[in-house]
Amino acid sequence: VDSYTCEQVAQRLQDYVDRELCESDRERVARHLEECAWCAREARFESTLLLEIRGRLSRIEAPPDLLRKVTAAIDGALDRPAGVRPGKV
Amino acid sequence: MSESALQQEFERQLQPILGPAFSMALHLARDRDDAEDVVQEAALLAFRGFGSFQPGTNFKAWFFRILTNVFLHRYRKKQREPQMADIEDAPDLYLFCRTAEIGLHARCQDPAGLVMSQLTAEQVSAAIAALPDEYRVAATLYFVEEFSYQEIAEVMECPVGTIRSRLHRGRKLLQKALWRIAEEQGIIAALTAEVA
Numbered sequence: 001v002d003s004y005t006c007e008q009v010a011q012r013l014q015d016y017v018d019r020e021l022c023e024s025d026r027e028r029v030a031r032h033l034e035e036c037a038w039c040a041r042e043a044r045f046e047s048t049l050l051l052e053i054r055g056r057l058s059r060i061e062a063p064p065d066l067l068r069k070v071t072a073a074i075d076g077a078l079d080r081p082a083g084v085r086p087g088k089v
Numbered sequence: 090m091s092e093s094a095l096q097q098e099f100e101r102q103l104q105p106i107l108g109p110a111f112s113m114a115l116h117l118a119r120d121r122d123d124a125e126d127v128v129q130e131a132a133l134l135a136f137r138g139f140g141s142f143q144p145g146t147n148f149k150a151w152f153f154r155i156l157t158n159v160f161l162h163r164y165r166k167k168q169r170e171p172q173m174a175d176i177e178d179a180p181d182l183y184l185f186c187r188t189a190e191i192g193l194h195a196r197c198q199d200p201a202g203l204v205m206s207q208l209t210a211e212q213v214s215a216a217i218a219a220l221p222d223e224y225r226v227a228a229t230l231y232f233v234e235e236f237s238y239q240e241i242a243e244v245m246e247c248p249v250g251t252i253r254s255r256l257h258r259g260r261k262l263l264q265k266a267l268w269r270i271a272e273e274q275g276i277i278a279a280l281t282a283e284v285a
Contacts, residue, residue: 052205056213062111
């Protein structure tokens with residue numbers, strides 16, 4: 001597999017970091033990164049940034065009673081008394 | 090399917106994604122009560138439309154589409170559309186270039202980690218929240234929920250190419266915003282002084 005040029009890698013760097021490239025494109029970018037220290041630095045920087053941003057924005061737990069509130073809202077919309085669940089006697 | 094069976098099936102599918110849905114709503118609305126309201130309204134709308142949901146397709150993407158629409162309908166920013174010049178103005182690899190300019194790359198193996206370690210979760214979250222709506226939704230789905238481009242395209246009902254473009258531009262704006270926050274907080278000045 002031929003490697004890409006710096007310019008071709010720059011055009012694909014976001015997709016590479018985001019793991020959205022097809023296998024052959026990914027291999028060609030990876031091969032270039034093995035040979036080009038500058039592009040490898042850029043790729044490392046962007047990968048770290050992605051991980052750091054994701055690390056800061058981790059999932060927030062839902063309140064424990066949210067499911068109950070949601071089902072109560074649906075019961076209300078169906079004009080069914082809260083707590084009387086479908087399929088239960 | 091009877092109404093009761095439909096409700097049971099809906100709740101069976103909703104339960105495992107309710108946590109991620111609340112998290113998404115909270116990252117968008119940035120207020121717990123508002124996030125609960127968004128999730129509840131989305132759940133009601135989804136239940137009413139559940140008859141049209143195609144079994145076997147992506148329920149999470151389908152529900153998140155409704156959730157996103159509820160959020161946008163309630164809280165769409167009354168702001169002008171972003172000036173394209175503002176977006177084009179930020180070059181690719183904005184933070185990479187700026188951190189290189191102040192000499193961080195020469196003395197530090199991990200300049201991205203160094204700058205980001207100085208920023209709080211609240212500051213990063215605020216920077217994403219300040220993005221124009223369509224970039225903000227795509228960025229939240231990508232950074233928080235770790236949706237693929239294809240899944241974001243399903244949620245936002247856009248071609249994958251449009252999502253790629255929104256994430257690319259959104260990321261440039263985000264990097265610019267993070268740099269500005271780091272400057273305002275004196276973080277860049279401190280790092281520059283250390284380098285000098």
